Amino acid sequence: MRVDHDRAVDSLGTSLDAVIRLLESDDDARPDLPVPEPGSPLATLGDAFDLGDFERGVLLLAVAREVAAGIDVHCARWNGSAERPWVTPRMALAVLPRPDWEAFVPTSTLRRDRLVRLGPGDVLTERPVFVDERVLHHLLGVTYVDPRVER
Numbered sequence: 001m002r003v004d005h006d007r008a009v010d011s012l013g014t015s016l017d018a019v020i021r022l023l024e025s026d027d028d029a030r031p032d033l034p035v036p037e038p039g040s041p042l043a044t045l046g047d048a049f050d051l052g053d054f055e056r057g058v059l060l061l062a063v064a065r066e067v068a069a070g071i072d073v074h075c076a077r078w079n080g081s082a083e084r085p086w087v088t089p090r091m092a093l094a095v096l097p098r099p100d101w102e103a104f105v106p107t108s109t110l111r112r113d114r115l116v117r118l119g120p121g122d123v124l125t126e127r128p129v130f131v132d133e134r135v136l137h138h139l140l141g142v143t144y145v146d147p148r149v150e151r
Helices: 005-024 041-049 053-067 071-079 089-095 133-139
Strands: 116-118 129-131
Touching: 005 041, 005 053, 005 071, 041 053, 041 133, 053 071, 053 089, 053 116, 053 129, 053 133, 071 089, 129 133
Parallel strands: none
Antiparallel strands: 116 129
16 A cells, blocks of 8 residues: 655655765765654654664665665775675764764664664674665555555
């Protein structure tokens, strides 16, 4: 079922554009991310989970990796290797304004509530950051009943 998909994508697009500009920049200045449009999926999710600006930025980076063409090149550059074209905690801490290490601890909202998950790896700061599929669909304005509970 679709719910105002165009509005959700437009609002999310503005935030994703801001995150991508941060990735493209070589400037040390890290301007704040735009405040999501009230009532947008990003705003309602942020309110529901009381996400701070940095946590919202991490979530946006993980979403960008899923939907933005060419983002892998920027991720690889920030990770220092073409073999690591994904979002990492180290990259988020370097790119986003007001970095907050606590966003990556297991008890943080992002991880505890499974908005994002960390992929495998020996070094925490180099592990891939993935957005939960259900969260991704919500942010894109696509709602559905989870097939596991639909029966």
